[in-house]
Amino acid sequence: MELEEMQAVWADLSSQLEKQKKLTDKMIIMMTQEKYKKKWNRIAYPEILGTIICYGVAILILINIGKLDNWYTLLSGLISVVVLLILPVLSLRSIFRMRKLNIAENDYKDTLMQYAKGKKRFQSSMKLGYYLGFILMFAIMPVTTKLLNNKDLFTETTKIWPFLISIPLAVVFMIFFSKWVYKSYNRNIIEAENLIKDLEE
């Protein structure tokens, strides 16, 4: 399809749409009401829920920190707390940055530039979040064993075989998964970089 033909199809579409106007005054006013905020919340709520869970677990570990009575479970506990506190911040930060954008004042170029930068930042923080999740997976194991069963994972474990199977499996899975995540995030970051270059030309 040549550009001229595309323009003709577009013009046809425009005249078709012109003929079938559907919006009423009431509908337009409705659209400007609180509904929008509800929609935005649909995106923010899962993030906020995730934050509550992460912070809840972190607080639980901190309250029971005294029960982590040797240096390695204590260290695992502290690492878990740090990761649990950082993870939600990474995700929520990008939502709040997005909210700050001034749609009415910026031109398309500025918005695209911020979009590309935001996309790059978001992908990088997701990547970081992924690696932190990997660390958390291992760090939280001795902590939960201690807090839930009052057992030291390293000295009081009688059966080793479940760990011999599950840990290598988890590691292999995480390695393959991380490679896949890295690839897809990288592709997005490169796209965003290209867009920034294109706009700066």
Add this chain to the structure above:
Amino acid sequence: MSKESVFTQIIKDNEGVIFKITTVYTDNREDQKDLYQEIVYQLWKAFDRFRGDSKISTWMYRVALNTAITRLKKEKRKGNQVGIDKVIMKQTEYYDTEFEEKLKILYSHIQGLNELEKGLMLLLLEGKKYEEIASITGLSASNVGTKISRIKSKLKSQIVKN
């Protein structure tokens, strides 16, 4: 005339334009509806600050395109999108199949462009002059010209591929 009635009239006059923008920037019906509402909401929010320095259509395109872009950013967080076919099939009531097919091809070409090019292509199809495209996008008119000729060659190569 009250502020509300001026605003609703502007939206009614331009509902087709908003519809076309939402079709270019979304790939399923629900997102399209959401984006439509979001654009109207953002236009309402921005309406107070519109001083008439630019044409109303320039202002409208700018706000609508900016909203679509910021929306894209949110959508990247989701995933699992439905293909564009589902949108086009239902978009107006009076389509004949031949026209629908042509429209599908047109949208598939637009979908092959990046975010910046999509906006430029949309404005070009809307019949905007380079100067107006420049004032909507914030690019210089010469830059708009360069980018549009790049889009044209990209489209040509897409056509050759198909």
